[in-house]
Amino acid sequence: MATSPSIAIIGAGFGGLTASIYLARAGARVTVYEQNSYPGGKAGVIHDSGFRFDAGPSLLTMPFVLRDIFTHAGKNIEDYLTLEKLQILCRYFYPDGTKLDAFSDTDRFAKEIDRVSDDTARQVHRYLVYCQKIYERTADLFLFKDFRQLKNLLTLSALKTLLSLHRIDPFRTMHSANASFFTDHKIIQLFDRYATYNGSNPYRVPATLNIIQHVEYNLGGYIVKEGIHRIPAALVEIARELGVSFCFDTKVNKIQYRDNSVTGIATDTSTTDYDYIVSDVDAGYTYTHLLDAAHGKETRRYFKQEPSSSALVYYWGIKGRTEQLETHNIYFSKNYRDEFNDIFTHRKCPDDPTVYVYISSRFNETDAPRGHENWFVMINTPFDSGQDWESETRRMRKIIIEKLSSALRKDIDAKIVFEKILTPLTIERQTGSLHGSLYGISSNSRFAAFLRQRNESKDWRNLYFCGGSAHPGGGIPLVILSGKITAGKIINRYGLR
Ligand SMILES: Cc1cc2nc3c(=O)[nH]c(=O)nc-3n(C[C@H](O)[C@H](O)[C@H](O)COP(=O)(O)OP(=O)(O)OC[C@H]3O[C@@H](n4cnc5c(N)ncnc54)[C@H](O)[C@@H]3O)c2cc1C
Structure with a gap:
């Protein structure tokens, strides 16, 4: 041309x-x-009243994919960004009082599961090998390339994958696969959570998506300082x-x-x-x-x-420091199946939501004024199909505050000095995502x-x-x-x- x-x-x-x-x-x-x-x-980013919040994503995985862009453009990523591998990927809290740290060192993580649950370190290692194998069999064809293009299908490794589909576990759900590896519902819930990374339901999503656990545990989770x-x-x-x-x-x-x-x-x-x-x-x-x-x-x-699920995010400026919390924290619901039925079947915010709390001022103290923390508090919600989001936002705020206050034994409401809220409607308005769905289709x-x-x-x-x-x-x-x-x-x- x-x-x-x-x-x-x-x-x-x-x-x-x-x-x-x-x-x-x-x-x-x-x-x-x-x-x-x-x-x-x-x-995006929110700067307000001395607080800084990451408006959306908080965890970076597969950093080599990002690094590739810089290298391709002849640049050094370190000249622009400071990526740091997390030592504790997430701190999990369960309704029965159990606390579990997901260490990025998989040996420590496996021992932690052994310590707090009925499952053993050996089971964890076996499971992570299973997740890794799915990744190895799928990533090249399904993530790094367009698998619908003939030339990509006609390679030896693609043909191998397609001729032995059962080895990438598409015929059972993520939950059934996880329940076949573990007996303790707490551990099954932990690994089922990864369906939400693409806005889906662990009780329906194919177990092939267990590659996400490989990405986080074997390849690592990162923050951008x-x-x-x-x-x-x-x-x-x-x-x-x-x-x-x-x-x-x-x-x-x-x-x-x-x-x-x-x-x-x-x-x-x-x-x-x-x-x-x-x-x-x-x-x-x-x-x-x-x-x-x-x-x-x-x-x-x-x-x-x-459509995939959406989210409600409360950006809270919080007075004081809460020692029990890590950078990334999850407060699980009592009944995960009910939570996903609420989101995908009844299309309402869950009565007992799993709550994610992310505090970037833990690694970057300028993200909050002295003596304060910046809490990004998120729950999964249905995509917008005409719900009354004003009243849902109020209802969920109350539920979340009660849940966190009771778990942390302090009145969280009294500690909030700044607040901003993101709803499925604002997600649609700010980014053009239809119905506020975070990931297109589920x-x-x-x-x-x-x-x-x-x-x-x-x-x-x-x-x-x-x-x-x-x-x-x-x-x-x-x-x-x-x-x-x-x-x-x-x-x-x-x-x-
Ligand atoms: C609350 C939240 C938490 C998340 N957490 C994580 C996480 O921890 N880790 C992770 O990896 N991912 C996470 N994600 C997902 C991740 O943020 C997205 O997958 C990714 O950022 C989407 O990028 P995109 O290229 O699809 O574009 P988008 O971010 O959707 O951007 C689309 C752009 O198009 C613009 N646009 C829309 N319509 C028009 C128009 N008509 N004309 C011109 N411009 C238009 C919008 O303004 C927007 O800038 C999270 C997302 C959210 C919302």
């Missing part, structure tokens, strides 16, 4: 920023349109150096198309033609608001899938991985998708991979360097 292709990327989330860097590095002319004044989408929002800020800096143009505070209102081909984008102030369009915005939102939702087979099939079916939005649209020529709703899925590392896979497809198609 005579000139390099022009590409519009809608959304400066992790997926869009990654795609922009790989595409610009390959010589494309890239413009990123972002409706907010800041990059990062769900990974400066705050997670510094990652998108660094990616913008690098993208700009590579020639990417950014239009912040610029909402794309429509993707222009002719017949079955997308041709450009329209904002409030302009209409611009592009050779390719990459949407980093939730696929459901892209179809509903930017295109024609009734258009094609793939689009219609997408809307038949169950993985609550055996075929979910095959039904996720493709990176290259089948319905629309020249339209591509990255981000949490597209292949390979949500969460920072997978979203980065989605941006990389998408960029790779355009680069191959256009014959860029």
Whole structure:
């Protein structure tokens, strides 16, 4: 081709920023349109009243995936970010008073489970080997590549995986698999929790997703000392150096198309033609608001899938220090099955929610004024289907405060000096995630991985998708991979360097 292709990327989330860097590095002319004044989408930041909160993600896994972007752009990640491996991944608290530390040293973790439960260290090691094997059999094909592309399917390792599918455990649920390894309900609950990392239900999600436990326990969990929002800020800096143009505070209102081909984008102030369009915005939102939702087979099939769960987050500035807490903490519910029935079947916030408390001022003391802590308190909720979120937010606040006050033996309400709240409605408004779903569609079916939005649209020529709703899925590392896979497809198609 005579000139390099022009590409519009809608959304400066992790997926869009990654795609922009790989595409610009390959010589494309890239413009990123972002409706907010800041990059990062769900990974925003709140600065208020002397407190700083990571607005969304708090834990980084598979850091090598992030490191790859910097290396590809000829940069040193250490010049931008300080990544630190957590020694205690999470402190778990159970309703019966049990406290369990998930050490990142797997020997210590296994001993801890041995100490507090009916299960043994040996069982834990056996389980983590099982999770690792699923990862080894699936990651290359299902995470790092587009498994629907013929050339990726026709490799020896892909064929091996496909010919012995049972070895990646897709025929039973995460919960049944975990219950076959452990007898103590507390340990089963701990490992079932990982279904929530992609907004799903452990009683329905295929056991293949037990790869997440391998990622966290065997590969490690990390914090970003400066705050997670510094990652998108660094990616913008690098993208700009590579020639990417950014239009912040610029909402794309429509993707222009002719017949079955997308041709450009329209904002409030302009209409611009592009050779390719990459949407980093939730696929459901892209179809509903930017295109024609009734258009094609793939689009219609997408809307038949169950959306993933959403979240309520309370950002609390707390007076004093609570010694019992670690950086990451989980207060489990009594009955996990009831909790997920509430979320996915009754579509209401759980009466007894599992509560996550994350305190970044534990590793970065400037995140809270002296003598205070910044608590990010989150519960899983249903996606928005018309619930009264104002009253749900009040109801859940009371339940959470009672739960934490009773467990910590102090009046938490009296300690709150700052408060801000994120609901499924604000998630949708701030990031364009339809219904406030955190990860597009849920993985609550055996075929979910095959039904996720493709990176290259089948319905629309020249339209591509990255981000949490597209292949390979949500969460920072997978979203980065989605941006990389998408960029790779355009680069191959256009014959860029
Ligand atoms: C509360 C919470 C906790 C989480 N915790 C973790 C965690 O601990 N670890 C982890 O790995 N992941 C976590 N995640 C998930 C992770 O944050 C996401 O998977 C990831 O950040 C999504 O990136 P994305 O590229 O899909 O884009 P998004 O972050 O969804 O961004 C999309 C961007 O598109 C923009 N946009 C939307 N519509 C338009 C339009 N019409 N025109 C222009 N711009 C538009 C939005 O403003 C936004 O910036 C969490 C998410 C949330 C919300």
